[in-house]
Amino acid sequence: MKSIKVKSLPLGDVIKNIASELNTVFTEHCEEYVLKIPDEYGKGEIRGINFEGGLGILLYDCQFLEDLEIQFVVNEVHPLKFLYCIEGELLHRFENDTVEHNIKQFQEAIVASEKHNGHILRFKKNVKSKVNSLEISRNTFRNKISCNLKSVDKKLNDLFSDTLAKKTFYHEGFYSLQLSNIFDEMKNFKEEDFIRKLYLEGKAYEMLTKQILLYHDDLNDLNKTVLLRQSEIRQIKSAVAIIEDEIAKLDKIDIIASRVGLNVNKMQEGFQYLFSKTVNAYIQDYRFKKMQELLTNSDLSISEIGDLVGLSSKSYISKVFKDKTGTTPNQFRKDYKESMTKLRKKNL
Incomplete structure (x- = not known):
């Protein structure tokens, strides 16, 4: 030395x-x-x-x-x-x-x-x-x-x-x-x-x-600290993985926070920092993204898709889609298939 x-x-x-x-x-x-x-x-x-x-x-x-x-x-x-x-x-x-x-x-x-x-x-x-x-x-x-x-x-x-x-x-x-x-x-x-x-x-x-x-x-006590540490970003990313992997049967936010070793305030701050949105907003956006993916890439029914994204109410699924796209899930699927058919014909 x-x-x-x-x-x-x-x-x-x-x-x-x-x-x-x-x-x-x-x-x-x-x-x-x-x-x-x-x-x-x-x-x-x-x-x-x-x-x-x-x-x-x-x-x-x-x-x-x-x-x-x-x-x-x-x-x-x-x-x-x-x-x-x-x-x-x-x-x-x-x-x-x-x-x-x-x-x-x-x-x-x-x-x-x-x-x-x-x-x-x-x-x-x-x-x-x-x-x-x-x-x-x-x-x-x-x-x-x-x-x-x-x-x-x-x-x-x-x-x-x-x-x-x-x-x-x-x-x-x-x-x-x-x-x-x-x-x-x-x-x-x-x-x-x-x-x-x-x-x-x-x-x-x-x-x-x-x-x-x-x-x-x-x-402060560990469960009362407010400022997010750089080292805790990994824990935020673990929470994201839990949400995306377990979206069908998702735990409450406080339980997810506990599983990754954070308090709820810390987890909320982390989502705001990484995604500029609350944890709930991230969950809703991910559910919508997953629904779009399943509607366009599978023949599953609306109820089956709802089960896979943690939404059991068919009417609520329709409301979410209507708010986001101005149309129903079935119409979204139909419009997508028609647009893809036209695109394929155009490329022939």
């Missing part, structure tokens, strides 16, 4: 320090510092930028040929770090501790070291890792914020107020879709220089806002 020591702040100097340790060069554009990982160590890049008010962002997008440990050991109070693992994994421990925290894809961690103790980040070999780190110099940040933090949870309030780093702090969870969207927007932003710096500064404050809201949501 290769270890490098970073004994500098702010983030521009951090990038310079890492570049020196890796025997490579860095570039600077409008106070954003970038180093490319040398081929002998792996591939990728690390970016760093500081803003007025105590905020800064480090962006790691790299893959190393051997385990790489970055030891942040500057002899002063270290920034408060909000770590987001977008891809791969990251291992973190405090300089004065042997306990290692494994931060995996879609996870986030809030870390603050005690006194002048630093942070040790370890990247595993041959693992492509993308990590965003929002860094806050609490002393500078507190001087900028004139209002108090009474609306913030007491532990978080104490954390921001601990400008002398009297206590260690560690909290981990899964980052929200709101934060995921911010990361995507940052990655896709193409402007450079002053416009990019201004944009990233805005995103830094937006990240902090969404993170505080996420932390408050993390304090």
